[in-house]
Amino acid sequence: xxxxxxxxxxxxxxxxxxxxxxxxxxxxxxxxxxxxxxxxxxxxxxxxxxxxxxxxxxxxxxxxxxxxxxxxxxxxxxxxxxxxxxxxxxxxxxxxxxxxxxxxxxxxxxxxxxxxxxxxxxxxxxxxxxxxxxxxxxxxxxxxxxxxxxxxxxxxxxxxxxxxxxxxxxxxxxxxxxxxxxxxxxxxxxxxxxxxxxxxxxxxxxxxxxxxxxxxxxxxxxxxxxxxxxxxxxxxxxxxxxxxxxxxxxxxxxxxxxxxxxxxxxxxxxxxxxxxxxxxxxxxxxxxxxxxxxxxxxxxxxxxxxxxxxxxxxxxxx
Amino acid sequence: xxxxxxxxxxxxxxxxxxxxxxxxxxxxxxxxxxxxxxxxxxxxxxxxxxxxxxxxxxxxxxxxxxxxxxxxxxxxxxxxxxxxxxxxxxxxxxxxxxxxxxxxxxxxxxxxxxxxxxxxxxxxxxxxxxxxxxxxxxxxxxxxxxxxxxxxxxxxxxxxxxxxxxxxxxxxxxxxxxxxxxxxxxxxxxxxxxxxxxxxxxxxxxxxxxxxxxxxxxxxxxxxxxxxxxxxxxxxxxxxxxxxxxxxxxxxxxxxxxxxxxxxxxxxxxxxxxxxxxxxxxxx
Numbered sequence: 325x326x327x328x329x330x331x332x333x334x335x336x337x338x339x340x341x342x343x344x345x346x347x348x349x350x351x352x353x354x355x356x357x358x359x360x361x362x363x364x365x366x367x368x369x370x371x372x373x374x375x376x377x378x379x380x381x382x383x384x385x386x387x388x389x390x391x392x393x394x395x396x397x398x399x400x401x402x403x404x405x406x407x408x409x410x411x412x413x414x415x416x417x418x419x420x421x422x423x424x425x426x427x428x429x430x431x432x433x434x435x436x437x438x439x440x441x442x443x444x445x446x447x448x449x450x451x452x453x454x455x456x457x458x459x460x461x462x463x464x465x466x467x468x469x470x471x472x473x474x475x476x477x478x479x480x481x482x483x484x485x486x487x488x489x490x491x492x493x494x495x496x497x498x499x500x501x502x503x504x505x506x507x508x509x510x511x512x513x514x515x516x517x518x519x520x521x522x523x524x525x526x527x528x529x530x531x532x533x534x535x536x537x538x539x540x541x542x543x544x545x546x547x548x549x550x551x552x553x554x555x556x557x558x559x560x561x562x563x564x565x566x567x568x569x570x571x572x573x574x575x576x577x578x579x580x581x582x583x584x585x586x587x588x589x590x591x592x593x594x595x596x597x598x599x600x601x602x603x604x605x606x607x608x609x610x611x612x613x614x615x616x617x618x619x620x621x622x623x624x625x626x627x628x629x630x631x632x633x634x635x636x637x638x639x640x641x642x
Numbered sequence: 643x644x645x646x647x648x649x650x651x652x653x654x655x656x657x658x659x660x661x662x663x664x665x666x667x668x669x670x671x672x673x674x675x676x677x678x679x680x681x682x683x684x685x686x687x688x689x690x691x692x693x694x695x696x697x698x699x700x701x702x703x704x705x706x707x708x709x710x711x712x713x714x715x716x717x718x719x720x721x722x723x724x725x726x727x728x729x730x731x732x733x734x735x736x737x738x739x740x741x742x743x744x745x746x747x748x749x750x751x752x753x754x755x756x757x758x759x760x761x762x763x764x765x766x767x768x769x770x771x772x773x774x775x776x777x778x779x780x781x782x783x784x785x786x787x788x789x790x791x792x793x794x795x796x797x798x799x800x801x802x803x804x805x806x807x808x809x810x811x812x813x814x815x816x817x818x819x820x821x822x823x824x825x826x827x828x829x830x831x832x833x834x835x836x837x838x839x840x841x842x843x844x845x846x847x848x849x850x851x852x853x854x855x856x857x858x859x860x861x862x863x864x865x866x867x868x869x870x871x872x873x874x875x876x877x878x879x880x881x882x883x884x885x886x887x888x889x890x891x892x893x894x895x896x897x898x899x900x901x902x903x904x905x906x907x908x909x910x911x912x913x914x915x916x917x918x919x920x921x922x923x924x925x926x
Contacts, residue, residue: 380757383923405759412757416750420672430751432664433758433765439660478754
């Protein structure tokens with residue numbers, strides 16, 4: 325089965341990983357389309373990194389199937405991994421070697437990577453993440469952000485068809501975060517599929533075409549960004565001294581009043597099955613003599629969806 | 643990049659020589675490795691200086707050959723190796739072998755080597771070979787430092803062997819190298835044990851300590867006469883047997899027995915390390 329035929333860079337079927345009595349990954353069915361920038365979201369401890377370890381053959385699944393670039397993992401690991409660049413659970417380097425020496429070392433571990441072009445490729449990768457000036461510096465003198473960049477450079481040593489980036493913006497300042505986003509965009513423009521995990525939705529929302537949300541080991545949502553955003557629907561927020569009359573008008577449009585507070589005259593109503601043009605609603609309200617102080621359309625942010633799906637707060641899923 | 647370029651970039655078969663070269667270079671570029679080799683080289687230097695300072699008053703005590711040192715500098719190497727074998731050499735080999743996999747795991751580099759992909763079997767082999775190279779380097783550090791300091795402080799001349807025969811300087815250098823080879827082989831079993839222990843933990847210090855403790859335990863057991871039956875199976879049993887190489891003609895018995903014993907340890911613990919490492923979940 326060729327990846328072109330399936331159209332998926334990553335596909336899993338009922339992927340499950342159990343540690344003792346704990347299900348870290350529980351029946352996950354991921355479908356990452358080729359060429360997408362796929363956001364893999366979930367709070368800390370939701371099983372994202374474990375899933376990534378399973379995808380890359382670092383850990384073996386308790387049950388379920390994995391297909392990466394159209395080949396089965398971990399059976400075809402040797403054929404698959406040279407085409408996959410990855411950053412997993414933070415960067416890992418030899419502190420006593422320079423940044424460039426570290427990349428040389430990890431590149432020589434790839435039996436398929438030509439040593440003739442190694443120097444050039446290391447140089448290009450360092451340049452791409454903005455580390456050329458620190459190439460000769462020992463990694464123990466690097467800041468967390470610099471190590472993170474070096475980790476990304478390692479993933480870019482050879483041309484890849486798939487990049488797996490686990491929390492790539494960890495430890496980066498806002499400028500660095502922006503650079504990573506533009507790097508992801510440029511890689512995607514070259515045709516690389518980018519699978520990027522994060523617990524901070526806002527950091528990757530702007531670059532993703534698709535996303536999946538994990539919560540306590542389970543996949544709770546998956547689809548294109550607009551699909552994910554669409555679920556839940558838009559709502560009207562209306563401020564008026566005539567709430568009763570307003571509610572009557574809104575119900576004519578098939579909208580249901582979800583929330584009404586008498587004091588401020590605020591009224592929140594959800595659109596029905598089909599979304600009516602907001603201007604038509606305002607005209608109808610005014611024609612019915614409803615005094616409108618303010619009228620807003622609330623579209624749920626992806627962030628709100630994310631919180632709805634994974635539960636609010638800082639509780640780390642045990 | 644076109645598909646053709648991609649193919650060209652990936653057409654070379656995976657041999658693993660670049661990884662071995664990289665492994666050896668990383669091992670020897672590490673300051674810790676250098677410090678251990680320098681410490682080992684200091685052992686014969688200390689011996690030679692001590693003998694020089696107290697020359698003339700031969701007490702008859704101390705390691706074998708110590709008395710001959712002041713008459714012939716070539717013996718400094720022999721004494722240095724004899725003194726290093728029970729503790730100092732196993733200590734350094736334990737550090738290197740215990741660090742092989744656990745060290746990569748604790749640095750976070752193991753996962754990156756494996757997704758490169760280095761291949762688990764290939765990585766294990768490369769790690770073992772690099773440890774073997776270190777065993778040779780450690781032994782040579784003692785032998786060469788001993789030869790140099792011996793030549794500098796004492797007269798050099800024909801060496802009188804244990805069998806009473808006398809050999810020329812050139813021949814005695816060959817014997818020194820043979821002894822270095824013997825000791826290197828002696829340390830290969832311990833290296834395999836260290837490699838196996840290293841696959842079981844993400845804490846390198848734990849693996850190092852366990853390996854070193856095992857080398858001591860093995861020698862203690864070897865010294866208990868009640869455990870006679872066990873002695874030929876202990877990996878340290880032939881460690882001090884290299885005196886046979888100082889007879890004329892050379893007696894190869896202990897060399898052969900030692901090599902067979904070490905090969906057995908390499909097979910058993912290599913297989914255990916293979917079984918453990920190829921099925922292990924890398925969660926470091």
